[in-house]
Amino acid sequence: MIILIPAYEPDQQLPALIRSIREAEPWATVVVVDDGSGPAYRDMFDGVKALGCHVIGYAQNRGKGFALKTGFGFIADHLPGRSVVCADSDGQHTIADILRVAAAVQGDAAKSDATKSGAAAMVLGTRSFTGNVPARSRFGNTATRLLFTLATGERISDTQTGLRGYPASMLPWLRSVHGERYEYELNLLLEARQAGYAIKSVDIATVYLNHNSGSHFRPLADSARIYAPLLKFLASSFTAFLVDTVMFLILSAASDSLLLAVVGARAVSSAVNFAVNRRMVFRHGRDKPAARTGVRYFGLVVVLLAANFGLIAALEAASVPALPAKLLAEIALLSVSYVVQQRYLFSRTTASWPTAREVDAAAAGETSGERPANTHIRA
Structure with a gap:
């Protein structure tokens, strides 16, 4: 030792x-x-x-x-x-x-x-x-x-x-x-x-x-360095969440279909989130082929979307209003999204x-x- x-x-x-x-x-x-x-x-x-x-x-x-x-x-x-x-x-x-x-x-x-x-x-x-x-x-x-x-x-x-x-x-x-x-x-x-x-x-x-x-x-400088990897992801996720929420509200007002609102909002916000995460959040994102990683990312989006839809539907069935239900579902799935992206989608390989x-x-x-x-x- x-x-x-x-x-x-x-x-x-x-x-x-x-x-x-x-x-x-x-x-x-x-x-x-x-x-x-x-x-x-x-x-x-x-x-x-x-x-x-x-x-x-x-x-x-x-x-x-x-x-x-x-x-x-x-x-x-x-x-x-x-x-x-x-x-x-x-x-x-x-x-x-x-x-x-x-x-x-x-x-x-x-x-x-x-x-x-x-x-x-x-x-x-x-x-x-x-x-x-x-x-x-x-x-x-x-x-x-x-x-x-x-x-x-x-x-x-x-x-x-x-x-x-x-x-x-x-x-x-x-x-x-x-x-x-x-x-x-x-x-x-x-x-x-x-x-x-x-x-x-x-x-x-x-x-x-x-x-x-x-x-x-150094409380300010060193804290910024320590928190940067987490804060960048949370900031990216929050930006996507804002885009997703605005689109969700617009589509909900324009249509009576919860499915259309959820799917349409997620299609727009996920495109924004993928671009930001690949280029700014995960260090090895740019090393990955955009097309192949994009296919995998949107596969993750589909899985999370299904989970998101199920959670929102369950919460609304329990008399939770649409917007609070949306917030609770997003928070519940945030850590899942980070773990999958950090460990699999944008991780470096041993060979690298x-x-x-x-x-x-x-x-x-x-x-x-x-x-x-x-x-x-x-x-």
Whole structure:
């Protein structure tokens, strides 16, 4: 088992965490990524190195997602075949919880190897958010959890946890997922199912030191990055919903046929929704042939339309007015639409995932003409 710790301008909580790991597991392998903290923090990372850690890094701050992928690349190249537990550097994760997540990952990996079946799983250290929790942390996790559930239909109680475990087999995929900053960890949750990976949880303590003053999270900029994948889909769906509702009301007024109103409105709104989702919402939508994907999309539309019609008819039979019935039906089917589109219609195929070499080249700026990241290793 390897413990991977990304760190940007860390305080004394980082060496304290390393010492706790050394006391509990003297032979544990620890990899620390200096996310461009700068010369002022060289002594801090030299001290961490003296505690027996591998220390790698680069000159400029690139974000937590980039730091994690840099760590995964180092582990894949130099310490292959071992599972990884990622922990934050600010003291929010106790050594007991880190080891609990590590045990869950190792146990799951061993079980999968023994049975030769079952999907590999990432393990989340899940906090209960009880006690003295900073307001921004409580609000942030609640908002992300609700948006995630609304868009995907899946319930994950702690979408923002930084304590996560991954089996060795997941490393190539982890390095290929989009995102360089805090949005990266949410993207992992959004793409895990379509990539064939399960998500499991282990309860951990909720720890915030000095009201989380050591965090480098920027509430506005980083929240926008985190919520972007979900908000884009919800905005696209809301736009289509407005088009659909207006057309539904127009056709309902012009005709006594509920079927005509529902079908006509959906034909117009689905064309708008397909174009927006393919080009703006799902990253890999443009990679898919428009004609073939369009046929599949409208096949989904037919299925959802039938479900929509059935729900509206059932609600109207229960004396619910047409417009409220329409709203309730759309909300009920929203998460179904997202899951199918994200996992099947606009998902990337395994063959389109970049190779480790391509990921390394992109990280160093070689594929875009940027200046290399000046990655250095102190091990």
